[in-house]
Amino acid sequence: MVNMWEGILAQNNFYFKKMVKKYITPTSISFLWSLILILISLLYPGYTRYYLYLSIIVIIPTAIISLIKQRRQDKLNGTTTFQASIYRMLIIAFVLLAFFIITKQNYM
Amino acid sequence: MKKTRNSDFSLNQINPKLFMFGLIAVMTLIIFYSCSTGDESINKSGKAETKTKSEKNKTIGNAEIGLDNSVQENLNSYSEQIFVGVESLEIALNKNIDVDFNAQAMQMLETAEDEYDLKIVFEMAGIANSQEVINILKSIVAKQQAFITQNSSFYSLTPEKQAELLNASIEFARITYNSPVLFPPLEQVSGSSCARTFNNSRGDCIEDFAVCAAGAIYAAGGGIWPGLVVAAGCMAMKYFCDKRAKRDYKECVIMPMGTVPPPTGELTIHCTAFAIEEDSCWTTDSNGKYVGRYTGPK
Numbered sequence: 001m002v003n004m005w006e007g008i009l010a011q012n013n014f015y016f017k018k019m020v021k022k023y024i025t026p027t028s029i030s031f032l033w034s035l036i037l038i039l040i041s042l043l044y045p046g047y048t049r050y051y052l053y054l055s056i057i058v059i060i061p062t063a064i065i066s067l068i069k070q071r072r073q074d075k076l077n078g079t080t081t082f083q084a085s086i087y088r089m090l091i092i093a094f095v096l097l098a099f100f101i102i103t104k105q106n107y108m
Numbered sequence: 109m110k111k112t113r114n115s116d117f118s119l120n121q122i123n124p125k126l127f128m129f130g131l132i133a134v135m136t137l138i139i140f141y142s143c144s145t146g147d148e149s150i151n152k153s154g155k156a157e158t159k160t161k162s163e164k165n166k167t168i169g170n171a172e173i174g175l176d177n178s179v180q181e182n183l184n185s186y187s188e189q190i191f192v193g194v195e196s197l198e199i200a201l202n203k204n205i206d207v208d209f210n211a212q213a214m215q216m217l218e219t220a221e222d223e224y225d226l227k228i229v230f231e232m233a234g235i236a237n238s239q240e241v242i243n244i245l246k247s248i249v250a251k252q253q254a255f256i257t258q259n260s261s262f263y264s265l266t267p268e269k270q271a272e273l274l275n276a277s278i279e280f281a282r283i284t285y286n287s288p289v290l291f292p293p294l295e296q297v298s299g300s301s302c303a304r305t306f307n308n309s310r311g312d313c314i315e316d317f318a319v320c321a322a323g324a325i326y327a328a329g330g331g332i333w334p335g336l337v338v339a340a341g342c343m344a345m346k347y348f349c350d351k352r353a354k355r356d357y358k359e360c361v362i363m364p365m366g367t368v369p370p371p372t373g374e375l376t377i378h379c380t381a382f383a384i385e386e387d388s389c390w391t392t393d394s395n396g397k398y399v400g401r402y403t404g405p406k
Contacts, residue, residue, distance in 0.1 A: 030327055030334035034341025037320070041345045045352060048345065052319045063326035085329045092328035092335040096321045099343040103350060
Protein backbone atom coordinates (compact mmCIF):
# COMPACT_ATOMS: atom_id res chain seq x y z
CA MET A 1 0.00 0.00 0.00
CA VAL A 2 2.80 2.38 1.00
CA ASN A 3 4.70 1.47 -2.14
CA MET A 4 1.64 2.28 -4.26
CA TRP A 5 1.35 5.78 -2.71
CA GLU A 6 5.04 6.34 -3.15
CA GLY A 7 4.65 5.38 -6.78
CA ILE A 8 1.75 7.78 -7.32
CA LEU A 9 3.66 10.61 -5.61
CA ALA A 10 6.75 9.91 -7.66
CA GLN A 11 4.69 9.89 -10.83
CA ASN A 12 3.01 13.21 -9.85
CA ASN A 13 6.38 14.70 -9.02
CA PHE A 14 7.68 13.60 -12.43
CA TYR A 15 4.74 15.22 -14.26
CA PHE A 16 5.03 18.37 -12.13
CA LYS A 17 8.71 18.73 -12.98
CA LYS A 18 7.92 18.13 -16.66
CA MET A 19 5.22 20.81 -16.57
CA VAL A 20 7.53 23.25 -14.79
CA LYS A 21 10.20 22.68 -17.42
CA LYS A 22 7.68 23.15 -20.18
CA TYR A 23 6.00 26.36 -19.00
CA ILE A 24 8.38 28.06 -16.59
CA THR A 25 11.07 29.14 -19.02
CA PRO A 26 13.28 32.26 -18.89
CA THR A 27 11.13 33.78 -21.66
CA SER A 28 7.85 33.23 -19.84
CA ILE A 29 9.32 34.61 -16.60
CA SER A 30 10.61 37.67 -18.48
CA PHE A 31 7.24 38.13 -20.14
CA LEU A 32 5.44 37.98 -16.81
CA TRP A 33 7.99 40.35 -15.27
CA SER A 34 7.54 42.86 -18.11
CA LEU A 35 3.77 42.60 -17.87
CA ILE A 36 3.88 43.34 -14.14
CA LEU A 37 6.31 46.23 -14.79
CA ILE A 38 3.99 47.82 -17.35
CA LEU A 39 0.97 47.33 -15.10
CA ILE A 40 2.75 48.90 -12.13
CA SER A 41 4.00 51.81 -14.25
CA LEU A 42 0.44 52.42 -15.46
CA LEU A 43 -1.50 51.84 -12.25
CA TYR A 44 0.97 52.67 -9.48
CA PRO A 45 3.77 54.75 -11.05
CA GLY A 46 5.24 55.58 -7.66
CA TYR A 47 6.12 51.96 -7.01
CA THR A 48 7.88 51.30 -10.34
CA ARG A 49 11.31 52.10 -8.99
CA TYR A 50 10.92 49.81 -5.98
CA TYR A 51 9.86 47.00 -8.28
CA LEU A 52 12.88 47.62 -10.49
CA TYR A 53 15.31 47.71 -7.57
CA LEU A 54 13.84 44.51 -6.19
CA SER A 55 14.14 42.89 -9.61
CA ILE A 56 17.75 44.01 -9.99
CA ILE A 57 18.59 42.53 -6.58
CA VAL A 58 17.23 39.18 -7.80
CA ILE A 59 18.44 39.32 -11.42
CA ILE A 60 22.10 40.30 -10.88
CA PRO A 61 23.15 37.43 -8.55
CA THR A 62 21.13 34.95 -10.64
CA ALA A 63 22.76 36.14 -13.85
CA ILE A 64 26.25 36.08 -12.31
CA ILE A 65 25.75 32.54 -10.97
CA SER A 66 24.39 31.45 -14.34
CA LEU A 67 27.35 32.97 -16.19
CA ILE A 68 29.85 31.34 -13.82
CA LYS A 69 28.14 27.98 -14.42
CA GLN A 70 28.28 28.52 -18.17
CA ARG A 71 31.96 29.35 -17.97
CA ARG A 72 32.64 26.16 -16.01
CA GLN A 73 30.63 24.10 -18.46
CA ASP A 74 32.52 25.66 -21.33
CA LYS A 75 35.82 24.70 -19.75
CA LEU A 76 34.68 21.14 -19.14
CA ASN A 77 32.91 20.49 -22.45
CA GLY A 78 34.73 22.90 -24.74
CA THR A 79 31.51 24.71 -25.64
CA THR A 80 31.06 28.48 -26.13
CA THR A 81 27.87 29.20 -24.21
CA PHE A 82 29.53 31.85 -22.06
CA GLN A 83 30.79 33.70 -25.11
CA ALA A 84 27.34 33.50 -26.66
CA SER A 85 25.81 34.95 -23.49
CA ILE A 86 28.22 37.88 -23.54
CA TYR A 87 27.40 38.54 -27.21
CA ARG A 88 23.68 38.42 -26.40
CA MET A 89 24.19 40.93 -23.62
CA LEU A 90 26.06 43.22 -25.98
CA ILE A 91 23.34 42.94 -28.62
CA ILE A 92 20.69 43.78 -26.03
CA ALA A 93 22.75 46.78 -24.92
CA PHE A 94 22.57 48.13 -28.48
CA VAL A 95 18.87 47.28 -28.72
CA LEU A 96 18.28 49.19 -25.48
CA LEU A 97 20.18 52.16 -26.83
CA ALA A 98 17.89 52.12 -29.86
CA PHE A 99 14.82 51.82 -27.60
CA PHE A 100 16.02 54.76 -25.54
CA ILE A 101 16.36 56.91 -28.65
CA ILE A 102 12.96 55.77 -29.97
CA THR A 103 11.15 56.68 -26.75
CA LYS A 104 12.74 60.13 -26.53
CA GLN A 105 9.88 62.61 -26.70
CA ASN A 106 11.46 65.98 -27.24
CA TYR A 107 8.27 67.75 -28.10
CA MET A 108 5.28 69.01 -26.21
CA MET B 109 56.79 27.93 -26.29
CA LYS B 110 56.34 31.03 -24.22
CA LYS B 111 56.32 33.12 -27.35
CA THR B 112 53.55 30.98 -28.85
CA ARG B 113 51.42 31.40 -25.74
CA ASN B 114 51.80 35.14 -25.86
CA SER B 115 50.89 35.33 -29.49
CA ASP B 116 47.86 33.09 -28.97
CA PHE B 117 46.53 35.34 -26.24
CA SER B 118 42.84 34.59 -25.86
CA LEU B 119 39.96 35.12 -23.48
CA ASN B 120 40.58 31.69 -21.97
CA GLN B 121 43.84 32.90 -20.38
CA ILE B 122 42.14 35.60 -18.35
CA ASN B 123 40.72 34.75 -14.98
CA PRO B 124 37.14 33.91 -16.00
CA LYS B 125 35.58 35.58 -12.95
CA LEU B 126 37.61 38.73 -13.44
CA PHE B 127 36.81 38.79 -17.12
CA MET B 128 33.11 38.33 -16.51
CA PHE B 129 32.88 40.98 -13.81
CA GLY B 130 34.85 43.35 -16.02
CA LEU B 131 32.47 42.79 -18.89
CA ILE B 132 29.42 43.27 -16.67
CA ALA B 133 30.92 46.48 -15.30
CA VAL B 134 31.67 47.75 -18.82
CA MET B 135 28.17 46.96 -19.97
CA THR B 136 26.61 48.66 -16.96
CA LEU B 137 28.78 51.68 -17.72
CA ILE B 138 27.66 51.60 -21.36
CA ILE B 139 24.04 51.67 -20.29
CA PHE B 140 24.50 54.45 -17.76
CA TYR B 141 26.65 56.39 -20.19
CA SER B 142 24.06 55.96 -22.93
CA CYS B 143 21.41 57.34 -20.63
CA SER B 144 23.58 60.14 -19.33
CA THR B 145 24.62 61.13 -22.87
CA GLY B 146 20.95 61.31 -23.75
CA ASP B 147 20.44 63.58 -20.81
CA GLU B 148 23.50 65.59 -21.72
CA SER B 149 22.30 65.95 -25.28
CA ILE B 150 19.08 67.35 -23.87
CA ASN B 151 21.08 69.68 -21.67
CA LYS B 152 23.30 70.57 -24.59
CA SER B 153 20.30 71.30 -26.73
CA GLY B 154 18.91 73.27 -23.83
CA LYS B 155 22.11 75.26 -23.65
CA ALA B 156 22.05 75.78 -27.37
CA GLU B 157 18.46 76.88 -27.09
CA THR B 158 19.29 79.26 -24.28
CA LYS B 159 22.13 80.63 -26.36
CA THR B 160 19.78 81.11 -29.31
CA LYS B 161 17.32 82.80 -27.04
CA SER B 162 19.89 85.12 -25.55
CA GLU B 163 21.13 85.93 -29.04
CA LYS B 164 17.55 86.53 -30.07
CA ASN B 165 17.09 88.78 -27.06
CA LYS B 166 20.17 90.66 -28.10
CA THR B 167 18.82 91.05 -31.62
CA ILE B 168 15.52 92.24 -30.30
CA GLY B 169 17.36 94.54 -27.94
CA ASN B 170 19.41 95.95 -30.80
CA ALA B 171 16.37 96.28 -32.99
CA GLU B 172 14.73 98.70 -30.68
CA ILE B 173 16.86 101.46 -29.36
CA GLY B 174 15.26 103.72 -26.85
CA LEU B 175 12.61 101.18 -25.79
CA ASP B 176 12.49 100.29 -22.11
CA ASN B 177 14.00 96.87 -21.33
CA SER B 178 11.05 95.94 -19.15
CA VAL B 179 8.72 96.60 -22.10
CA GLN B 180 10.81 94.23 -24.20
CA GLU B 181 10.65 91.60 -21.48
CA ASN B 182 6.92 92.14 -21.14
CA LEU B 183 6.54 91.76 -24.89
CA ASN B 184 8.41 88.44 -24.87
CA SER B 185 6.50 87.27 -21.82
CA TYR B 186 3.22 88.35 -23.42
CA SER B 187 3.95 86.38 -26.61
CA GLU B 188 4.76 83.31 -24.54
CA GLN B 189 1.57 83.70 -22.54
CA ILE B 190 -0.41 83.92 -25.77
CA PHE B 191 1.26 80.73 -26.99
CA VAL B 192 0.33 79.00 -23.73
CA GLY B 193 -3.20 80.40 -23.96
CA VAL B 194 -3.66 79.16 -27.52
CA GLU B 195 -2.32 75.76 -26.53
CA SER B 196 -4.77 75.53 -23.61
CA LEU B 197 -7.57 76.64 -25.93
CA GLU B 198 -6.66 73.89 -28.36
CA ILE B 199 -6.64 71.33 -25.56
CA ALA B 200 -10.03 72.54 -24.31
CA LEU B 201 -11.51 72.40 -27.82
CA ASN B 202 -10.04 68.96 -28.44
CA LYS B 203 -12.09 67.64 -25.52
CA ASN B 204 -15.11 67.88 -27.84
CA ILE B 205 -15.58 65.20 -30.46
CA ASP B 206 -17.23 67.28 -33.16
CA VAL B 207 -16.98 71.06 -33.27
CA ASP B 208 -18.78 72.64 -36.20
CA PHE B 209 -19.56 76.32 -36.66
CA ASN B 210 -22.26 76.23 -39.33
CA ALA B 211 -23.78 79.30 -41.02
CA GLN B 212 -26.38 79.75 -38.30
CA ALA B 213 -23.78 79.48 -35.52
CA MET B 214 -21.54 81.97 -37.32
CA GLN B 215 -24.40 84.40 -37.65
CA MET B 216 -25.22 84.04 -33.97
CA LEU B 217 -21.54 84.49 -33.13
CA GLU B 218 -21.47 87.79 -35.02
CA THR B 219 -24.56 89.02 -33.23
CA ALA B 220 -23.58 87.72 -29.78
CA GLU B 221 -23.68 90.52 -27.27
CA ASP B 222 -22.65 89.01 -23.99
CA GLU B 223 -21.04 85.97 -22.44
CA TYR B 224 -24.35 84.17 -22.21
CA ASP B 225 -24.91 84.50 -25.99
CA LEU B 226 -21.40 83.32 -26.63
CA LYS B 227 -21.97 80.31 -24.41
CA ILE B 228 -25.13 79.38 -26.34
CA VAL B 229 -23.31 79.71 -29.69
CA PHE B 230 -20.42 77.57 -28.48
CA GLU B 231 -22.78 74.89 -27.19
CA MET B 232 -24.67 75.00 -30.49
CA ALA B 233 -21.37 74.46 -32.30
CA GLY B 234 -20.75 71.33 -30.23
CA ILE B 235 -18.46 72.76 -27.55
CA ALA B 236 -19.70 71.08 -24.39
CA ASN B 237 -17.11 72.78 -22.16
CA SER B 238 -18.15 76.25 -23.35
CA GLN B 239 -17.50 77.86 -19.94
CA GLU B 240 -13.93 76.54 -19.92
CA VAL B 241 -13.33 77.88 -23.45
CA ILE B 242 -14.83 81.26 -22.49
CA ASN B 243 -12.63 81.41 -19.40
CA ILE B 244 -9.54 80.74 -21.49
CA LEU B 245 -10.57 83.39 -24.01
CA LYS B 246 -11.16 85.81 -21.14
CA SER B 247 -7.76 85.02 -19.73
CA ILE B 248 -6.15 85.72 -23.13
CA VAL B 249 -8.04 89.03 -23.35
CA ALA B 250 -6.97 89.84 -19.79
CA LYS B 251 -3.37 89.31 -20.76
CA GLN B 252 -3.78 91.52 -23.80
CA GLN B 253 -5.35 94.24 -21.70
CA ALA B 254 -2.67 93.93 -19.05
CA PHE B 255 -0.01 94.34 -21.71
CA ILE B 256 -1.76 97.38 -23.18
CA THR B 257 -2.07 99.12 -19.82
CA GLN B 258 1.43 98.30 -18.60
CA ASN B 259 3.37 99.09 -21.77
CA SER B 260 2.26 102.48 -22.99
CA SER B 261 5.77 103.24 -24.35
CA PHE B 262 5.36 100.37 -26.82
CA TYR B 263 2.34 102.09 -28.35
CA SER B 264 4.28 105.32 -28.79
CA LEU B 265 6.42 103.54 -31.43
CA THR B 266 5.56 103.58 -35.13
CA PRO B 267 3.30 100.74 -36.34
CA GLU B 268 6.18 99.35 -38.43
CA LYS B 269 8.45 99.26 -35.40
CA GLN B 270 5.69 97.68 -33.32
CA ALA B 271 5.15 95.02 -35.99
CA GLU B 272 8.89 94.35 -36.20
CA LEU B 273 9.20 93.93 -32.43
CA LEU B 274 6.07 91.83 -32.21
CA ASN B 275 7.29 89.54 -34.99
CA ALA B 276 10.65 89.15 -33.27
CA SER B 277 8.98 88.40 -29.93
CA ILE B 278 6.58 85.91 -31.56
CA GLU B 279 9.53 84.16 -33.18
CA PHE B 280 11.29 84.13 -29.81
CA ALA B 281 8.18 82.71 -28.11
CA ARG B 282 7.74 80.14 -30.86
CA ILE B 283 11.32 78.90 -30.40
CA THR B 284 10.86 78.89 -26.63
CA TYR B 285 7.50 77.17 -26.70
CA ASN B 286 8.46 74.51 -29.25
CA SER B 287 11.81 73.93 -27.62
CA PRO B 288 12.38 70.48 -26.11
CA VAL B 289 13.76 72.16 -22.99
CA LEU B 290 11.36 74.96 -22.21
CA PHE B 291 12.07 75.45 -18.60
CA PRO B 292 13.74 78.81 -18.06
CA PRO B 293 11.33 80.91 -20.14
CA LEU B 294 8.23 79.02 -19.07
CA GLU B 295 9.15 79.61 -15.46
CA GLN B 296 8.30 83.23 -16.12
CA VAL B 297 4.92 82.25 -17.51
CA SER B 298 3.65 79.60 -15.19
CA GLY B 299 5.84 79.55 -12.14
CA SER B 300 8.96 77.51 -11.64
CA SER B 301 7.25 74.58 -9.93
CA CYS B 302 5.79 73.11 -13.16
CA ALA B 303 9.08 73.15 -15.02
CA ARG B 304 10.97 71.82 -12.01
CA THR B 305 8.50 68.98 -11.56
CA PHE B 306 8.68 68.17 -15.28
CA ASN B 307 12.48 68.12 -15.16
CA ASN B 308 12.46 65.84 -12.12
CA SER B 309 9.85 63.52 -13.66
CA ARG B 310 11.85 63.13 -16.87
CA GLY B 311 15.02 62.56 -14.86
CA ASP B 312 13.22 59.85 -12.90
CA CYS B 313 12.07 58.25 -16.16
CA ILE B 314 15.65 58.10 -17.44
CA GLU B 315 16.90 56.68 -14.13
CA ASP B 316 14.16 54.04 -14.14
CA PHE B 317 15.05 53.13 -17.70
CA ALA B 318 18.73 52.82 -16.76
CA VAL B 319 17.92 50.43 -13.91
CA CYS B 320 15.53 48.47 -16.13
CA ALA B 321 18.12 48.38 -18.94
CA ALA B 322 20.71 46.91 -16.58
CA GLY B 323 18.16 44.22 -15.74
CA ALA B 324 17.51 43.57 -19.43
CA ILE B 325 21.23 43.12 -20.12
CA TYR B 326 21.62 40.63 -17.31
CA ALA B 327 18.45 38.85 -18.45
CA ALA B 328 19.97 38.58 -21.92
CA GLY B 329 22.61 36.34 -20.35
CA GLY B 330 19.86 33.73 -20.00
CA GLY B 331 18.78 34.03 -23.62
CA ILE B 332 18.09 36.55 -26.36
CA TRP B 333 14.31 36.31 -25.96
CA PRO B 334 14.20 37.00 -22.21
CA GLY B 335 16.52 39.95 -22.82
CA LEU B 336 14.38 41.29 -25.64
CA VAL B 337 11.16 40.87 -23.66
CA VAL B 338 12.61 42.74 -20.68
CA ALA B 339 14.00 45.44 -23.01
CA ALA B 340 10.55 45.86 -24.57
CA GLY B 341 9.08 46.18 -21.07
CA CYS B 342 11.64 48.87 -20.28
CA MET B 343 10.76 50.71 -23.48
CA ALA B 344 7.04 50.63 -22.71
CA MET B 345 7.69 51.78 -19.15
CA LYS B 346 9.79 54.75 -20.33
CA TYR B 347 7.20 55.68 -22.94
CA PHE B 348 4.40 55.76 -20.36
CA CYS B 349 6.61 57.57 -17.86
CA ASP B 350 7.54 60.34 -20.35
CA LYS B 351 3.95 60.63 -21.47
CA ARG B 352 2.80 61.00 -17.87
CA ALA B 353 5.44 63.66 -17.20
CA LYS B 354 4.29 65.63 -20.25
CA ARG B 355 0.63 65.33 -19.30
CA ASP B 356 1.33 66.52 -15.74
CA TYR B 357 3.37 69.42 -17.07
CA LYS B 358 0.65 70.52 -19.48
CA GLU B 359 -1.99 70.30 -16.76
CA CYS B 360 0.24 72.24 -14.41
CA VAL B 361 0.83 74.99 -16.98
CA ILE B 362 -2.79 75.22 -18.08
CA MET B 363 -4.32 75.21 -14.60
CA PRO B 364 -3.72 78.89 -13.82
CA MET B 365 -4.87 79.84 -17.32
CA GLY B 366 -8.35 78.39 -16.91
CA THR B 367 -9.74 80.91 -14.50
CA VAL B 368 -9.61 84.67 -14.20
CA PRO B 369 -7.71 85.67 -11.04
CA PRO B 370 -9.71 87.33 -8.25
CA PRO B 371 -9.64 91.14 -8.41
CA THR B 372 -7.25 92.97 -6.11
CA GLY B 373 -7.23 96.63 -5.12
CA GLU B 374 -9.07 99.38 -6.93
CA LEU B 375 -10.79 98.63 -10.25
CA THR B 376 -10.02 100.67 -13.36
CA ILE B 377 -12.46 101.11 -16.25
CA HIS B 378 -11.14 100.79 -19.80
CA CYS B 379 -13.03 101.48 -23.00
CA THR B 380 -12.04 101.04 -26.63
CA ALA B 381 -11.73 104.13 -28.82
CA PHE B 382 -15.06 103.32 -30.48
CA ALA B 383 -17.01 102.60 -27.33
CA ILE B 384 -20.52 102.65 -28.71
CA GLU B 385 -21.91 99.77 -26.76
CA GLU B 386 -21.56 98.85 -23.12
CA ASP B 387 -19.63 95.71 -24.10
CA SER B 388 -16.75 97.87 -25.30
CA CYS B 389 -15.74 98.63 -21.71
CA TRP B 390 -14.08 96.40 -19.16
CA THR B 391 -12.45 96.65 -15.75
CA THR B 392 -9.02 95.67 -14.48
CA ASP B 393 -7.68 95.42 -10.95
CA SER B 394 -4.66 97.22 -9.49
CA ASN B 395 -2.37 94.57 -11.05
CA GLY B 396 -3.80 95.25 -14.49
CA LYS B 397 -5.62 91.91 -14.55
CA TYR B 398 -8.93 91.62 -16.34
CA VAL B 399 -11.88 91.45 -13.93
CA GLY B 400 -14.98 91.61 -16.10
CA ARG B 401 -17.07 93.51 -18.56
CA TYR B 402 -18.10 96.97 -17.32
CA THR B 403 -21.84 97.51 -17.41
CA GLY B 404 -22.16 100.70 -15.35
CA PRO B 405 -22.21 104.34 -16.57
CA LYS B 406 -19.26 105.45 -18.72
